[in-house]
Amino acid sequence: EQLGLANKADRIAGLNTMDYMREQDNPFTRLQILADLEKPPQIKFNDLATAVNTPVVEDNPLNFDMRIDFFRQSEDRVVTAFTIQTENKDLVFKDSGGAQVAQLNIFGRITSVTGRRVGVFEDAVTTTATPEELVALKDRKSAYQKAVALPPGTYKIDVIVRDINSGATGVRHVGFTVPKYDSQKLSTST
Secondary structure, three states, rough: OEEEEEEEHHHHHHOOOOOOOOOOHHHHHHHHHHHHHOOOOOOOHHHHHHHOOOOOOOOOOOOOEEEEOOOOOOOEEEEEEEEEEEEEEOOOOOEEOEEEEEEEEEEEEEEOOOOOOEEEEEEEEEEEOOOOHHHHHHOOEEEEEEEEEEEEEEEEEEEEEEEEEOEEEEEEEEEEEEEEOOOOOOOOOO
């Protein structure tokens, strides 16, 4: 401005942006934002992520069933559905505001044959009932399902389920093969 190359009105109009740059327009800040967007999400259940590597031996193991189903999505992708089911009689229900609530933390890690991590999922799941419904609910089951798109191949899934109220924990290590569905042939999934 002192040299006569710009005037004070250019500051307000934003014409001379080299000297007056916002922090979010800084190239280093933009690179940091892009790097933060591309990194994987933070794992919430770190204790479950470390416990899935070691065999968990406890006095009160949590029994659960796991089923793996496949649905063809495209030529090179198959939707793999992981269904986890627990008996409600094995869960501990606590009173929370007049309702009986059982809480589970579920953590799963999918790895390829080479040991490369293909996917991770973690969720907090609740089953809720009124005190009157609790007796009938104990005879039923609770189910959770997570669907992940995978290319055909052989994988392993490590799943750990923990009841928050009792601390009971169950672990499953299951190997599975994602089938290749030929688009020229009639085929069915599980």
